[in-house]
Amino acid sequence: MEMDKLTALAAPPGHSLTDSPQGYPWENPPQFTNPDDAVDFIVDKLRDKKSHEEIMKALLAGVTVEEVVAQIAFKGFLAGTYSPDVAELVKPAIAVYLMDAAEREGFEPQLFVEEDSEEFNDQSFFAILKQRNPKMFDAMNEEINERQRLKVDEAVQGELKEDNLKQNSFLRTEE
Numbered sequence: 001m002e003m004d005k006l007t008a009l010a011a012p013p014g015h016s017l018t019d020s021p022q023g024y025p026w027e028n029p030p031q032f033t034n035p036d037d038a039v040d041f042i043v044d045k046l047r048d049k050k051s052h053e054e055i056m057k058a059l060l061a062g063v064t065v066e067e068v069v070a071q072i073a074f075k076g077f078l079a080g081t082y083s084p085d086v087a088e089l090v091k092p093a094i095a096v097y098l099m100d101a102a103e104r105e106g107f108e109p110q111l112f113v114e115e116d117s118e119e120f121n122d123q124s125f126f127a128i129l130k131q132r133n134p135k136m137f138d139a140m141n142e143e144i145n146e147r148q149r150l151k152v153d154e155a156v157q158g159e160l161k162e163d164n165l166k167q168n169s170f171l172r173t174e175e
Contacts, residue, residue: 033082033083046101062110
């Protein structure tokens with residue numbers, strides 16, 4: 001009888017609930033349990049000049065309100081500021097605040113990530129790779145070029161062999 005390797009090593013269900021907290025902020029009681037208090041806290045942070053400028057730059061650059069709100073909610077949870085439930089409940093209020101702030105700055109932000117906006121194909125992959133990881137782009141480009149050179153070399157070698165066989169064939173007739 002073969003023993004299931006994963007089951008043998010797995011902790012029983014609920015094991016994490018009986019462990020001692022590891023000291024992560026989200027393992028302690030949240031700072032805010034009331035969504036209204038959490039919204040007030042977040043808005044106060046967003047009104048800070050540096051935070052405001054950074055977020056407005058991101059929105060102006062095309063980062064969607066949806067993406068910014070998701071990051072704010074997630075980071076607040078990770079910091080132990082509020083629970084995941086409160087994080088979800090504050091999202092609409094934060095989105096409205098950001099849209100209003102952007103309009104006060106004189107531009108209309110993009111609200112949602114458009115699902116059909118752009119297909120992720122090889123061309124877009126390489127464009128992003130070239131911009132964000134130029135060393136990897138150069139290495140992959142060199143690998144592709146090397147493979148192309150090998151294919152050309154193999155094709156030339158194949159043509160030379162074929163020509164050589166034709167010249168040395170006993171079926172070759174003299175003119």
